[in-house]
Structures are given as structure tokens and as C-alpha cells.
Amino acid sequence: MTHPFFGRLTYIRVYSGKLESGGQVINSTKGKKERIGKIFQMHANKENPVDSVTAGHIYAVIGLKDTTNGDTLSDSNNQVVLESMTFPAPVIEVAIEPKTKADQEKLGVAIQKLAEEDPTFRTEQNQETGQTIIKGMGELHLDILVDRMKREFNVEANVGKPQVAYRETIRKKVDKYDYTHKKQTGGSGQFAKIQISIEPMEVTPEISYEFVNAVTGGRIPREYIPSVDHGIADAMLVGVLAGYPTVGVKATLLDGASHDVDSSEMAFKIAGSMAYKEAARRADPVLLEPLMAVEVRTPEEYMGDVIGDLNSRRGQIQSMEDATGVKVVTAKVPLSEMFGYVGDLRSKTSGRAVYSMTFDSYAEVPKAVADEIVQKSKGD
Known part of the structure; x- marks a missing residue:
């Protein structure tokens, strides 16, 4: 700190x-x-x-x-490395813009200091708009960070609406997909031919993508293999469905061909990227959304209203238990449905209920909701 x-x-x-x-x-x-x-x-x-x-x-x-x-x-004479902590990826983001040029300079310092303290706080620059995007584990998390920027670093900034960090994945295996990248513009051209397969895989905190080289007989020179891997990984950053990062994919390079003059690392990287995109469109891509583990502590007389409200937010009730003087309701609820929940809960319970929320997992978005998200991402 x-x-x-x-x-x-x-x-x-x-x-x-x-x-x-x-x-x-x-x-x-x-x-x-x-x-x-x-x-x-x-x-x-x-x-x-x-x-x-x-x-x-x-x-x-x-x-x-x-x-x-x-x-x-x-101690330098007795070095030990303990197992490192694994931090979850952010599930929500907002755009933040400094109000003045002086705030712009202070914002950079504030972000650097806060990111050093909090490994679940991430930032990036939107290349199209130039906006700074801050990411965190929930609406309250980002509210606190923005408040700290103002209190501790005197940063005045305009903050956009929260955006959910959706993900994409695939549901079907594509056994073989062939792609040839060929370009001739005078002089040495570009040539790369590959055959790949892609299939769903389980996502863990450490691994969300796996690349396997199954090429035999030197059909593709060894130095070009990593370029195919990098091309696929880069393509997965922008999903084919709605442009969200893709997770849970195992890609296997099966075969291919090269040209003595026209082949290059860049040509095979482009081939990997394009082959993945086309294969992913055939692999039944779906949208994933973050589910939050929500716990509500409420007086018994408001129990029905609390449960009804959680159900209306596409929540899945996990348990209902007794605690000292209150009822405890736990549920899994999509993060997108939890915006503004604190105000609604206060209104329904006369301010007598409290809740906590932590990230639980990613789950497939229902088709009707997914279609709406995809349309918005395309500007329809």
C-alpha cells in the first residue's frame, strides 16, 4: 500500500x-x-x-x-519459493476519463499505485476510443477504487456505466479445418498452409487454452510451429460471436505445407489466426457470463420478496438457512442482473437486509439473452 x-x-x-x-x-x-x-x-x-x-x-x-x-x-543462502497465490480474472469493467489534463497525469499515478496493492484490479487502454478501462471483481469494488482515486490522489474523473466481462467458448469439436494463406505482390510473397482441429476443454484458473503440435515428417518447418500457436492465441482474444475473449479451447496442428521462399513466421501466424476463426464459427460458439455467489441476510418477513427478486434476476437459489434473528439466502446470480441491487434490496426490506457477493464461475448465457448481447455488440 x-x-x-x-x-x-x-x-x-x-x-x-x-x-x-x-x-x-x-x-x-x-x-x-x-x-x-x-x-x-x-x-x-x-x-x-x-x-x-x-x-x-x-x-x-x-x-x-x-x-x-x-x-x-x-535468506540468500537458503532460498525457498512458496506456492504463489492465484488471483481471479476481473468480471466487470468501466471506462474512466479524467476531467482535466492535470487529472490525466494524476490518474496514471493513481492507477499504478492501486494496481500494485490489488492484483484483481486491472487496466487497459481502448485503442479505438483512447479511454482508460478499469476492471475489477464487482460494482462495489470499482466504486471503492474510484473513490480512493478521488480521496487519496485528488483525481476528478467521469466514470461510464459498468460493463460485464463476458467470455466466449465452443461446444463442438471441429475435426479438420484446412486453411491456406497465399499472397503474391511482386517479389517474395507469403505462403502458409495448415490443417487444425479445435475442441472444447475444461477451463482452470491456470489454463484456458492448449496448443498441441501433431505435425509429423517435417511437413511444417519447426521454426514456424510457434507462429501458428501465437496466431490462434491472438485470434482468441476477439471472439467470433461478439468480440469477447475466448476460453476453453484445445487446438491441434495436424498438417500443413510451406514454401522455400515465400513462407515466413508472419505467414504462418496469419494462417493460424484465420484458420482458428473459421473453425470456431463451425464449433457452435456460445457466450459465457460471470455468475456471482450472493448471500442475503434478511428478516423473515421479507424472505418472500428477497427470493422473488433474486428469481427475477435469473438467480438460482442454493440454500435457505436460519441464523440469529435472520434468514440467510444464498444464490448464484448473473453479474449483469446485479447492477443496482443494493438500492432495490434496501427498498424491498426497509433497509433491514444486507448482502455480500463474490465471483463464483462462468456459465453459458441463455440463448435469448445471448442474442440480445450479440446484437448490441454489433451495434444493431
Whole structure:
């Protein structure tokens, strides 16, 4: 986190050993040396300086330049790398525009600092509009980030409407698809011929795409194989259905051919990209939407209204349980249906119910809803 006086504060948990202020450690994850500056034990927003750290405690330290969330710090003579944390991909995004040129400069600093603290906060630049897109795990998450930009960095900005981070996938296997990229414009041309298959695969937090090289007999020179892989991966960033990133695809390069003069890495990359797009259109592409795990705590007299409202949002009720003085309803609800929920819940329960929401999984969008989303993406 960024401290107004000390600058960058890094929170660490000590698993073993002892370390004093001014000591040197190595970031085993990145292979870089770091030096510990001041050490604090935090109590709320108060810093209590200490001279050293001991196992079993959490501290905040100054001086770490290259260390980020999930890295392991260890003694240079006894390096250990603990398993890194896996962070979910963002499920919602908004466009943000600074109001003045001065805000533009401050916005860049604010985004950099906040992204260092929060690995689920991502940003990108829209190449067509020039807008900055910020992404996070929910409407409240982005509201808090925008509020922090204003309070902590004095950034005044206009914020667009939230947009759901949809995904695309395929449901059918395409056994063989042949594509030839051929272009002759005088001099050396471009030539690449490939045959691929694509099929659905299970998505995990670590893997959403797999490429397999099954070419035999040197039909495609070895140096061109990665270009086909890169071409397919690039094409998957813009889905064939509505332009959303594609996940859950296994692509296999089966066969192909090259030309001694006209073939190149670029030619095979283009062939991979175009072959995938055409094959994906034949693989029954579908739209996926993020489902949120929603928990509502409500007085019993509002139970019916709460459940009815969740059902109207395409929610799937998972359980209804008793807690001290309240009923607890859990459901899976599409994120797109949860915008403005906090106000509606307050209205239906006279402000007596509360809810929490976390990302659960991606699920296929019902056809009627998907058709509407696809039409909007095409500007119809």
C-alpha cells in the first residue's frame, strides 16, 4: 500500500527465521535482492516501529522495490519459493476519463499505485476510443477504487456505466479445418498452409487454452510451429460471436505445407489466426457470463420478496438457512442482473437486509439473452 509519509509499505507474513531492520533478503520468486528498511507492526492505521521480525507475525516494511503480492522472501543462502497465490480474472469493467489534463497525469499515478496493492484490479487502454478501462471483481469494488482515486490522489474523473466481462467458448469439436494463406505482390510473397482441429476443454484458473503440435515428417518447418500457436492465441482474444475473449479451447496442428521462399513466421501466424476463426464459427460458439455467489441476510418477513427478486434476476437459489434473528439466502446470480441491487434490496426490506457477493464461475448465457448481447455488440 502507499503511505502518505513513508511511501510504499509492503505487508509480509513471517513463516520462519528472524530478520532485523536493514537486513538483506532475496526475492526467491523473481531472483532479485531486496533490503529491508524500517519495520512496523500495524494497529489499524498506526505504525509501531520494531527492530526485527519473528515467525508467526505480520509486519509492514519499507524498502522493497521489486516485491509484489505472492512473492517469497528468503535468506540468500537458503532460498525457498512458496506456492504463489492465484488471483481471479476481473468480471466487470468501466471506462474512466479524467476531467482535466492535470487529472490525466494524476490518474496514471493513481492507477499504478492501486494496481500494485490489488492484483484483481486491472487496466487497459481502448485503442479505438483512447479511454482508460478499469476492471475489477464487482460494482462495489470499482466504486471503492474510484473513490480512493478521488480521496487519496485528488483525481476528478467521469466514470461510464459498468460493463460485464463476458467470455466466449465452443461446444463442438471441429475435426479438420484446412486453411491456406497465399499472397503474391511482386517479389517474395507469403505462403502458409495448415490443417487444425479445435475442441472444447475444461477451463482452470491456470489454463484456458492448449496448443498441441501433431505435425509429423517435417511437413511444417519447426521454426514456424510457434507462429501458428501465437496466431490462434491472438485470434482468441476477439471472439467470433461478439468480440469477447475466448476460453476453453484445445487446438491441434495436424498438417500443413510451406514454401522455400515465400513462407515466413508472419505467414504462418496469419494462417493460424484465420484458420482458428473459421473453425470456431463451425464449433457452435456460445457466450459465457460471470455468475456471482450472493448471500442475503434478511428478516423473515421479507424472505418472500428477497427470493422473488433474486428469481427475477435469473438467480438460482442454493440454500435457505436460519441464523440469529435472520434468514440467510444464498444464490448464484448473473453479474449483469446485479447492477443496482443494493438500492432495490434496501427498498424491498426497509433497509433491514444486507448482502455480500463474490465471483463464483462462468456459465453459458441463455440463448435469448445471448442474442440480445450479440446484437448490441454489433451495434444493431
